[in-house]
Amino acid sequence: MKRAILAAAIIGFACTGTAQAQQPGPPPCGPQGQLPAEFSKNVAPNARCFEIRMYTANTERGGDINTLHQRFREEEVAIFEKHGAEVVAVWQRLDNPNTLVWMLAYRDLAHRQDVWAKFAADPAWAALRTKYEVPISAEVYWMSPTDYSHLK
Secondary structure, X not given: OHHHHHOEEEEEEEEEXXXXXXXXOOOOOOOOOOOOHHHHXXXXXXXXXXXXXXXXXXXXXXXXXXXXHHHHHHHHHHHHHHOOOEEEXXXXXXXXXXXXXXXXXXXXXHHHHHHHHHHHHOHXXXXXXXXXXXXXXXXXXXXXXXXXXXXO
């Protein structure tokens, strides 16, 4: 897994706010027209879209990492999977204990947009968000696997 992440062609952006805030639209996944020509030759032609999201609990606004973990543990991962996302892994950062890191995989950008639209409209998500309100800042990174990555 570590090798696959390091071998990814990274396209990233950062944002702050809450997980409930609308995120800026990501660039499309895969090499076809999404990367400049000098970089697209490194990306597998059958590349899926991977998204790494890092949520840091904003302790100054009452955010608590344990509450965030409980929200993920209880149902957030399951809601994403119900709507077609592949949740590759969820991690606890060791160098910043107030940060949860997770990776999702999608077939392509249209699939990602469909998953997030269904997730946002899901009443289970609205209830879970209300039950476990956690102010966070978020960093989001988009990746397509390289042609030599084991994970595609």
